[in-house]
Amino acid sequence: MYSFLDDPLSATLAAGLAALAYLSSLAVYRLYFHELVRFPGPKLAALSKWYDFYYDVYLKGQFVFKLQELHDQYGPIIRIAPDELHISDPDFYVEFFTKQGPQSKYAWAANRFNNGTSVFATVPPDHHKLRRRPLEPMFARAQIRQLLPTLQEKIAKMLTKFRTYQAGGQVLRLDRACVALSEDMIFEYGFGICREALDKPDFKDPLHEVLVQAGAAGVLSLHFPILPEDYQRAARFALQDDENIKSRNPKAHRTVMLDLLNDAELPPSEKTARRHLDEAQAVIGAGLSTTGWAATVGIYHILANPAIVARLRDELYTMMPRGAKREDCTDLDWVALEALPYLQASIRECLRLSYGMSARNSSVTHKEVMYTESAQYAALPPNGSDSDSDNKRPSQGRTWHIPAYTPVSMSIPLVNHNEHVFPNSHTFNPDRWLGPNKVPERYFVSFSKGTRMCLGMQLAWAELSLMLAGLVRWFDFELYETDARSVKMGSDVTIPVPASNDGVWTKVKAELD
Known part of the structure; x- marks a missing residue:
């Protein structure tokens, strides 16, 4: 019995239509139904990590500067990727990284150097502690x-x-x-x-x-x-x-890698050649x-x-x-x-x-995070310019409920150049x-x-x-x-x-x- 899928042109067309349908439905979900949809930020960033790619790869490391522009436009908390939020608020930096309970490394960001067994790139908090x-x-x-x-x-x-x-x-x-x-x-x-x-x-x-x-x-x-x-x-x-x-x-002094190799409490799985190469990369x-x-x-x-x-x-x-x-x-x-x-x-x-x-x-907390904009933002008027009024900067001092297991990032350069x-x-x-x-x-x-x-x-x-x-x-x-x-x-x-x-x-x- 004949099937249109037996025709290569028809099969290609069907695959293309299926891909288009998937991408369209994914775009609709990310823009209108995702749990981060209520957070301000550019629509393109909510659609795809290609937004990040454009500034950091195509423009060669410029996303850190774009982040400052986005915060100037939208306020202290913004959605910078389909699944990631970024906060620029020095008063929340210590609060987030020290007082929010167990945190995992954001897996997408962790293994950029292909050294996933290093302390720097370890994702689960318990394994990181080990x-x-x-x-x-x-x-x-x-x-x-x-x-x-x-x-x-x-x-x-x-x-x-x-x-x-x-x-x-x-x-x-x-x-x-x-x-x-x-x-x-x-x-x-x-x-x-x-x-x-x-x-x-x-x-x-x-x-x-x-x-x-x-x-x-x-x-x-x-x-x-x-x-x-x-x-x-x-x-x-x-x-x-x-x-x-x-x-x-x-040497008269100890060395890092030798001490790591000789640690009696580490299991053999933590003393493999790959593990030591990964840690050596991180140390260097x-x-x-x-x-x-x-x-x-x-x-x-x-x-x-x-x-x-x-x-x-x-x-x-x-x-x-x-x-x-x-x-x-x-x-x-x-x-x-x-x-x-x-x-x-x-x-x-x-x-x-x-x-x-x-x-x-970037870090991922295992529970909901409540972030209240600090006082410094109360004196700044809303200035969002997105055509969608719901995506403009909200009233100052608002408390945001960040869902558990949401990647949240903060940037040291933005803290260190906060003029307040x-x-x-x-x-x-x-x-x-x-x-x-x-x-x-x-x-x-x-x-x-x-x-x-x-x-x-x-x-x-x-x-x-x-x-x-x-x-x-x-x-x-x-x-x-x-x-x-x-x-x-x-x-x-x-x-x-x-x-x-x-x-x-x-x-x-x-x-x-």
Whole structure:
């Protein structure tokens, strides 16, 4: 018996009509019947994640800026995908990530780097807790203090190299120097090896560039999961044995990966080769580019403001007076540096303007979330411009009921540039963290908050304290053909990428006594 499906043309037409019917019904459901339909936002975002794809892939990392535009239009809570909400409200950041009970990682966003067994990408909260537990002691403050001799050794090597630039009148690319120090530090602590990035000519090492490229591939892999092997290749490149990697074992200090391997409480399933490769990727990515970038951002802004340099140096003189210099940098004592309020406030500004992770933090709560718009939005008039009046910005102070298991995201750059909390937010101003009217601690979110906040906070803080103190106290720099575009985020590839890739260039004018 004849069937029209036996005709290839008819079969193709039938398949096309079926696909069209499915897509049409899906569009109707998402626009009019989905449980998130009452939340404001652009219709195109409610229809498809292709909205996100357009800004982050086609326009190369621009969605973080589009988010700010959308919040300016629609208010503090918006629907940015068929199933995802985004909130821009600094007062709710801590509330959401610390007080809403168990949270899962948003699976769609978690495995962008194809390292799904790492702590960073683990979705279920209980499994995340299991994997994070053995790492927490390795990044605790007491353990980081044991690393200070190693860090002082790295700082001393960097400053010694600066002397050659000063003596030869050469121009120094300071951003590469900062990343090189972070690279050598994280490899030595993470794996007991050193890539000797500080020894390379002009501190030039391809690893940071590889990680940036891998980050861009990771953004693409959110939409096309077949692609994220690029990040695996980046990790293997980082760990390969070549003439630039010198074994430093046995080390006096412990190493992250060896401790993880030897943890007696972890089951064998958590000690596979893939598990360790995934965690190695996360350790490298989190410990290298983020801290080096924070130091770069801070040093640029400090050097661009002579008054800040002078104030920092005067404070450092109280701890390291003139004529008492130690070539091995053992006078750079982290505990003593923590007692210098202006230095610590400057580090907070380094971290605020470098963001840590620029991609939005997404989480899924296991219960309904109630979000009430904070007071700062009450003074702002509704200004939604969508042709559908129901999609315009609602009256201020409204309480929203977010359904359980809804992915909710918040973005560190949007918190750090909220003008109600940080007036003139793009200005490097350490004083905003000092005095009786200082910014409250709850708004410091560069390491995020809650059970999934960055493990490496203490290591980053130690590196930044010693790096900034060493550079400002012992050398006088002058920026060379460099402007703010070299440290201002121009795109988001999970980590921020500057608007200009020309780097931060300086002249080493003098070594101070």
